[in-house]
Amino acid sequence: MIQQIDASGKPSRQQTFGVAFVGSGSAQLKTVLSNDQLAAVVDTSDEWIATRTGIRQRHIAGPDESVRSLGAQAAAAAIAQANLAPADIDLILLATSTPDDLFGSACQIQHEIGASRAVAFDITAACSGFVFALVTAAQFIRTGAYKNVVVIGADVLSRLTDWRDRRTCVLFGDGAGAMVMQRCEESDRLLSFEMHSDGSLNDCLNATYQHESTPLADEVTTQKGGFVPITMNGREVYRFAVKRVPEVLEKALFHAGLSTSDIDWLILHQANQRILDAVAQRLGIPAERVVSNMAKHGNTDAASIPIAIDEWVRAGKIKPGDTLALSGFGAGLSWGAAILKWGQ
Incomplete structure (x- = not known):
């Protein structure tokens, strides 16, 4: 132990x-x-x-x-x-x-x-x-x-x-x-992590529940409705991502005692190629170490990071002992990072 x-x-x-x-x-x-x-x-x-x-x-x-x-x-x-x-x-x-x-x-x-x-x-x-x-x-x-x-x-x-x-x-x-x-x-191959939330920015990206009041009995009313489609302020989400994602990755790397040069693969939530490029540029990580598969999958929400990992593992690109820097970000608004080594 x-x-x-x-x-x-x-x-x-x-x-x-x-x-x-x-x-x-x-x-x-x-x-x-x-x-x-x-x-x-x-x-x-x-x-x-x-x-x-x-x-x-x-x-x-x-x-x-x-x-x-x-x-x-x-x-x-x-x-x-x-x-x-x-x-x-x-x-x-x-x-x-x-x-x-x-x-x-x-x-x-x-x-x-x-x-x-x-x-x-x-x-x-x-x-x-x-x-x-x-x-x-x-x-x-x-x-x-x-x-x-x-x-x-x-x-x-x-x-x-x-x-x-x-x-x-x-x-x-x-x-x-x-x-x-x-x-x-x-x-322990989970070297570090960092997570954050900011509910004041919730309106930038959500799929809210909307309802109407429905009389039930006497002065009692109930809510009846459903979830509406996704709404997003793309400009604000982009600004949020390119600022907060490099910050959270740098903090996680600091906790792990590592620098960006130690990263074998940067695996971000696959939201937009422009976000991936901006984050990698700010961190000084070359494009060949940035995992991107959004061209064929688009934004798959919580599925995007594990899909990318699996594709790179099965292609033989991610190998045992490689250091992966993960970061998810989006609705909530929430963002987080994890630094890990792949394998046993």
């Missing part, structure tokens, strides 16, 4: 375990919506979308696909890559803003993959969700409560997209990715 050091610099009585990252997976969606196809729906073009966002296409969940099915597919692939069985999993955390069931979809995924021993619950933090869920999972592992944890990011944003609004509909896609985290007694 890893020994904790207290404020005086002496070993504390409490001992904790380390965290290892041992498997990745992602879902393979059937339907692709290209920019040219989207141009037949709203007044836009492939050139307009690509030059402003870096997106060429996105995947759309079909009638037989859901957060449950996509999340289960990604989780099963990650578990298999980790050489584990579903029965080995102790905890499943699902980061999503679009659950199939408003009471949560993690339990549905738990049943779908046959992880009968696992406790499962959802976390909602939008585009920061996967990083927040990863950090949450690490706390259960470090205390020794659980050994094998699956963290999933899955969203079907097509449910919340206004396909008549060309400012937002060009951005979003559906997808799911997953990672297996495992208890480790010899080292």
Whole structure:
């Protein structure tokens, strides 16, 4: 076990375990919506979308696909890559803003993959969700409560997209990715993390619940309504991201005792290529070390970081021992970063 050091610099009585990252997976969606196809729906073009966002296409969940099915597919692939069985999993955390069931979809995924021993619950933090869920999972592992944890990011944003609004509909896609985290007694591969929220900026990006009052009995009224499509102030979100993301990454690197030169791969939430380029430039990280797959996936919310990790792992680009700098940012507004080493 890893020994904790207290404020005086002496070993504390409490001992904790380390965290290892041992498997990745992602879902393979059937339907692709290209920019040219989207141009037949709203007044836009492939050139307009690509030059402003870096997106060429996105995947759309079909009638037989859901957060449950996509999340289960990604989780099963990650578990298999980790050489584990579903029965080995102790905890499943699902980061999503679009659950199939408003009471949560993690339990549905738990049943779908046959992880009968696992406790499962959802976390909602939008585009920061996967990083927040990863950090949450690490706390259960470090205390020794659980050994094998699956963290999933899955969203079907097509449910919340206004396909008549060309400012937002060009951005979003559906997808799911997953990672297996495992208890480790010899080292801790989650080197550091940093998380923040600012609810005063909530109006910049949201999908709010709107209702009307409905009389029920005497002077009692109830609310009846639903969630409206995503609205976004793109200019303010861009300003927020290019300022806060480099800051949170620099803080996380400082906590880890590392510098930007130690990063093998910068993996940001895939929101907009311009944001990725601006963050990398500010941090002095060369383009060849910045992971970008938004050209074929678009913005998949909580799914974007784990999908990117899985694609780079399976392509042999991310190797055991590589240092990854992750950052999620978006609605809330919220933002966070995690520095980790891939593998056991």
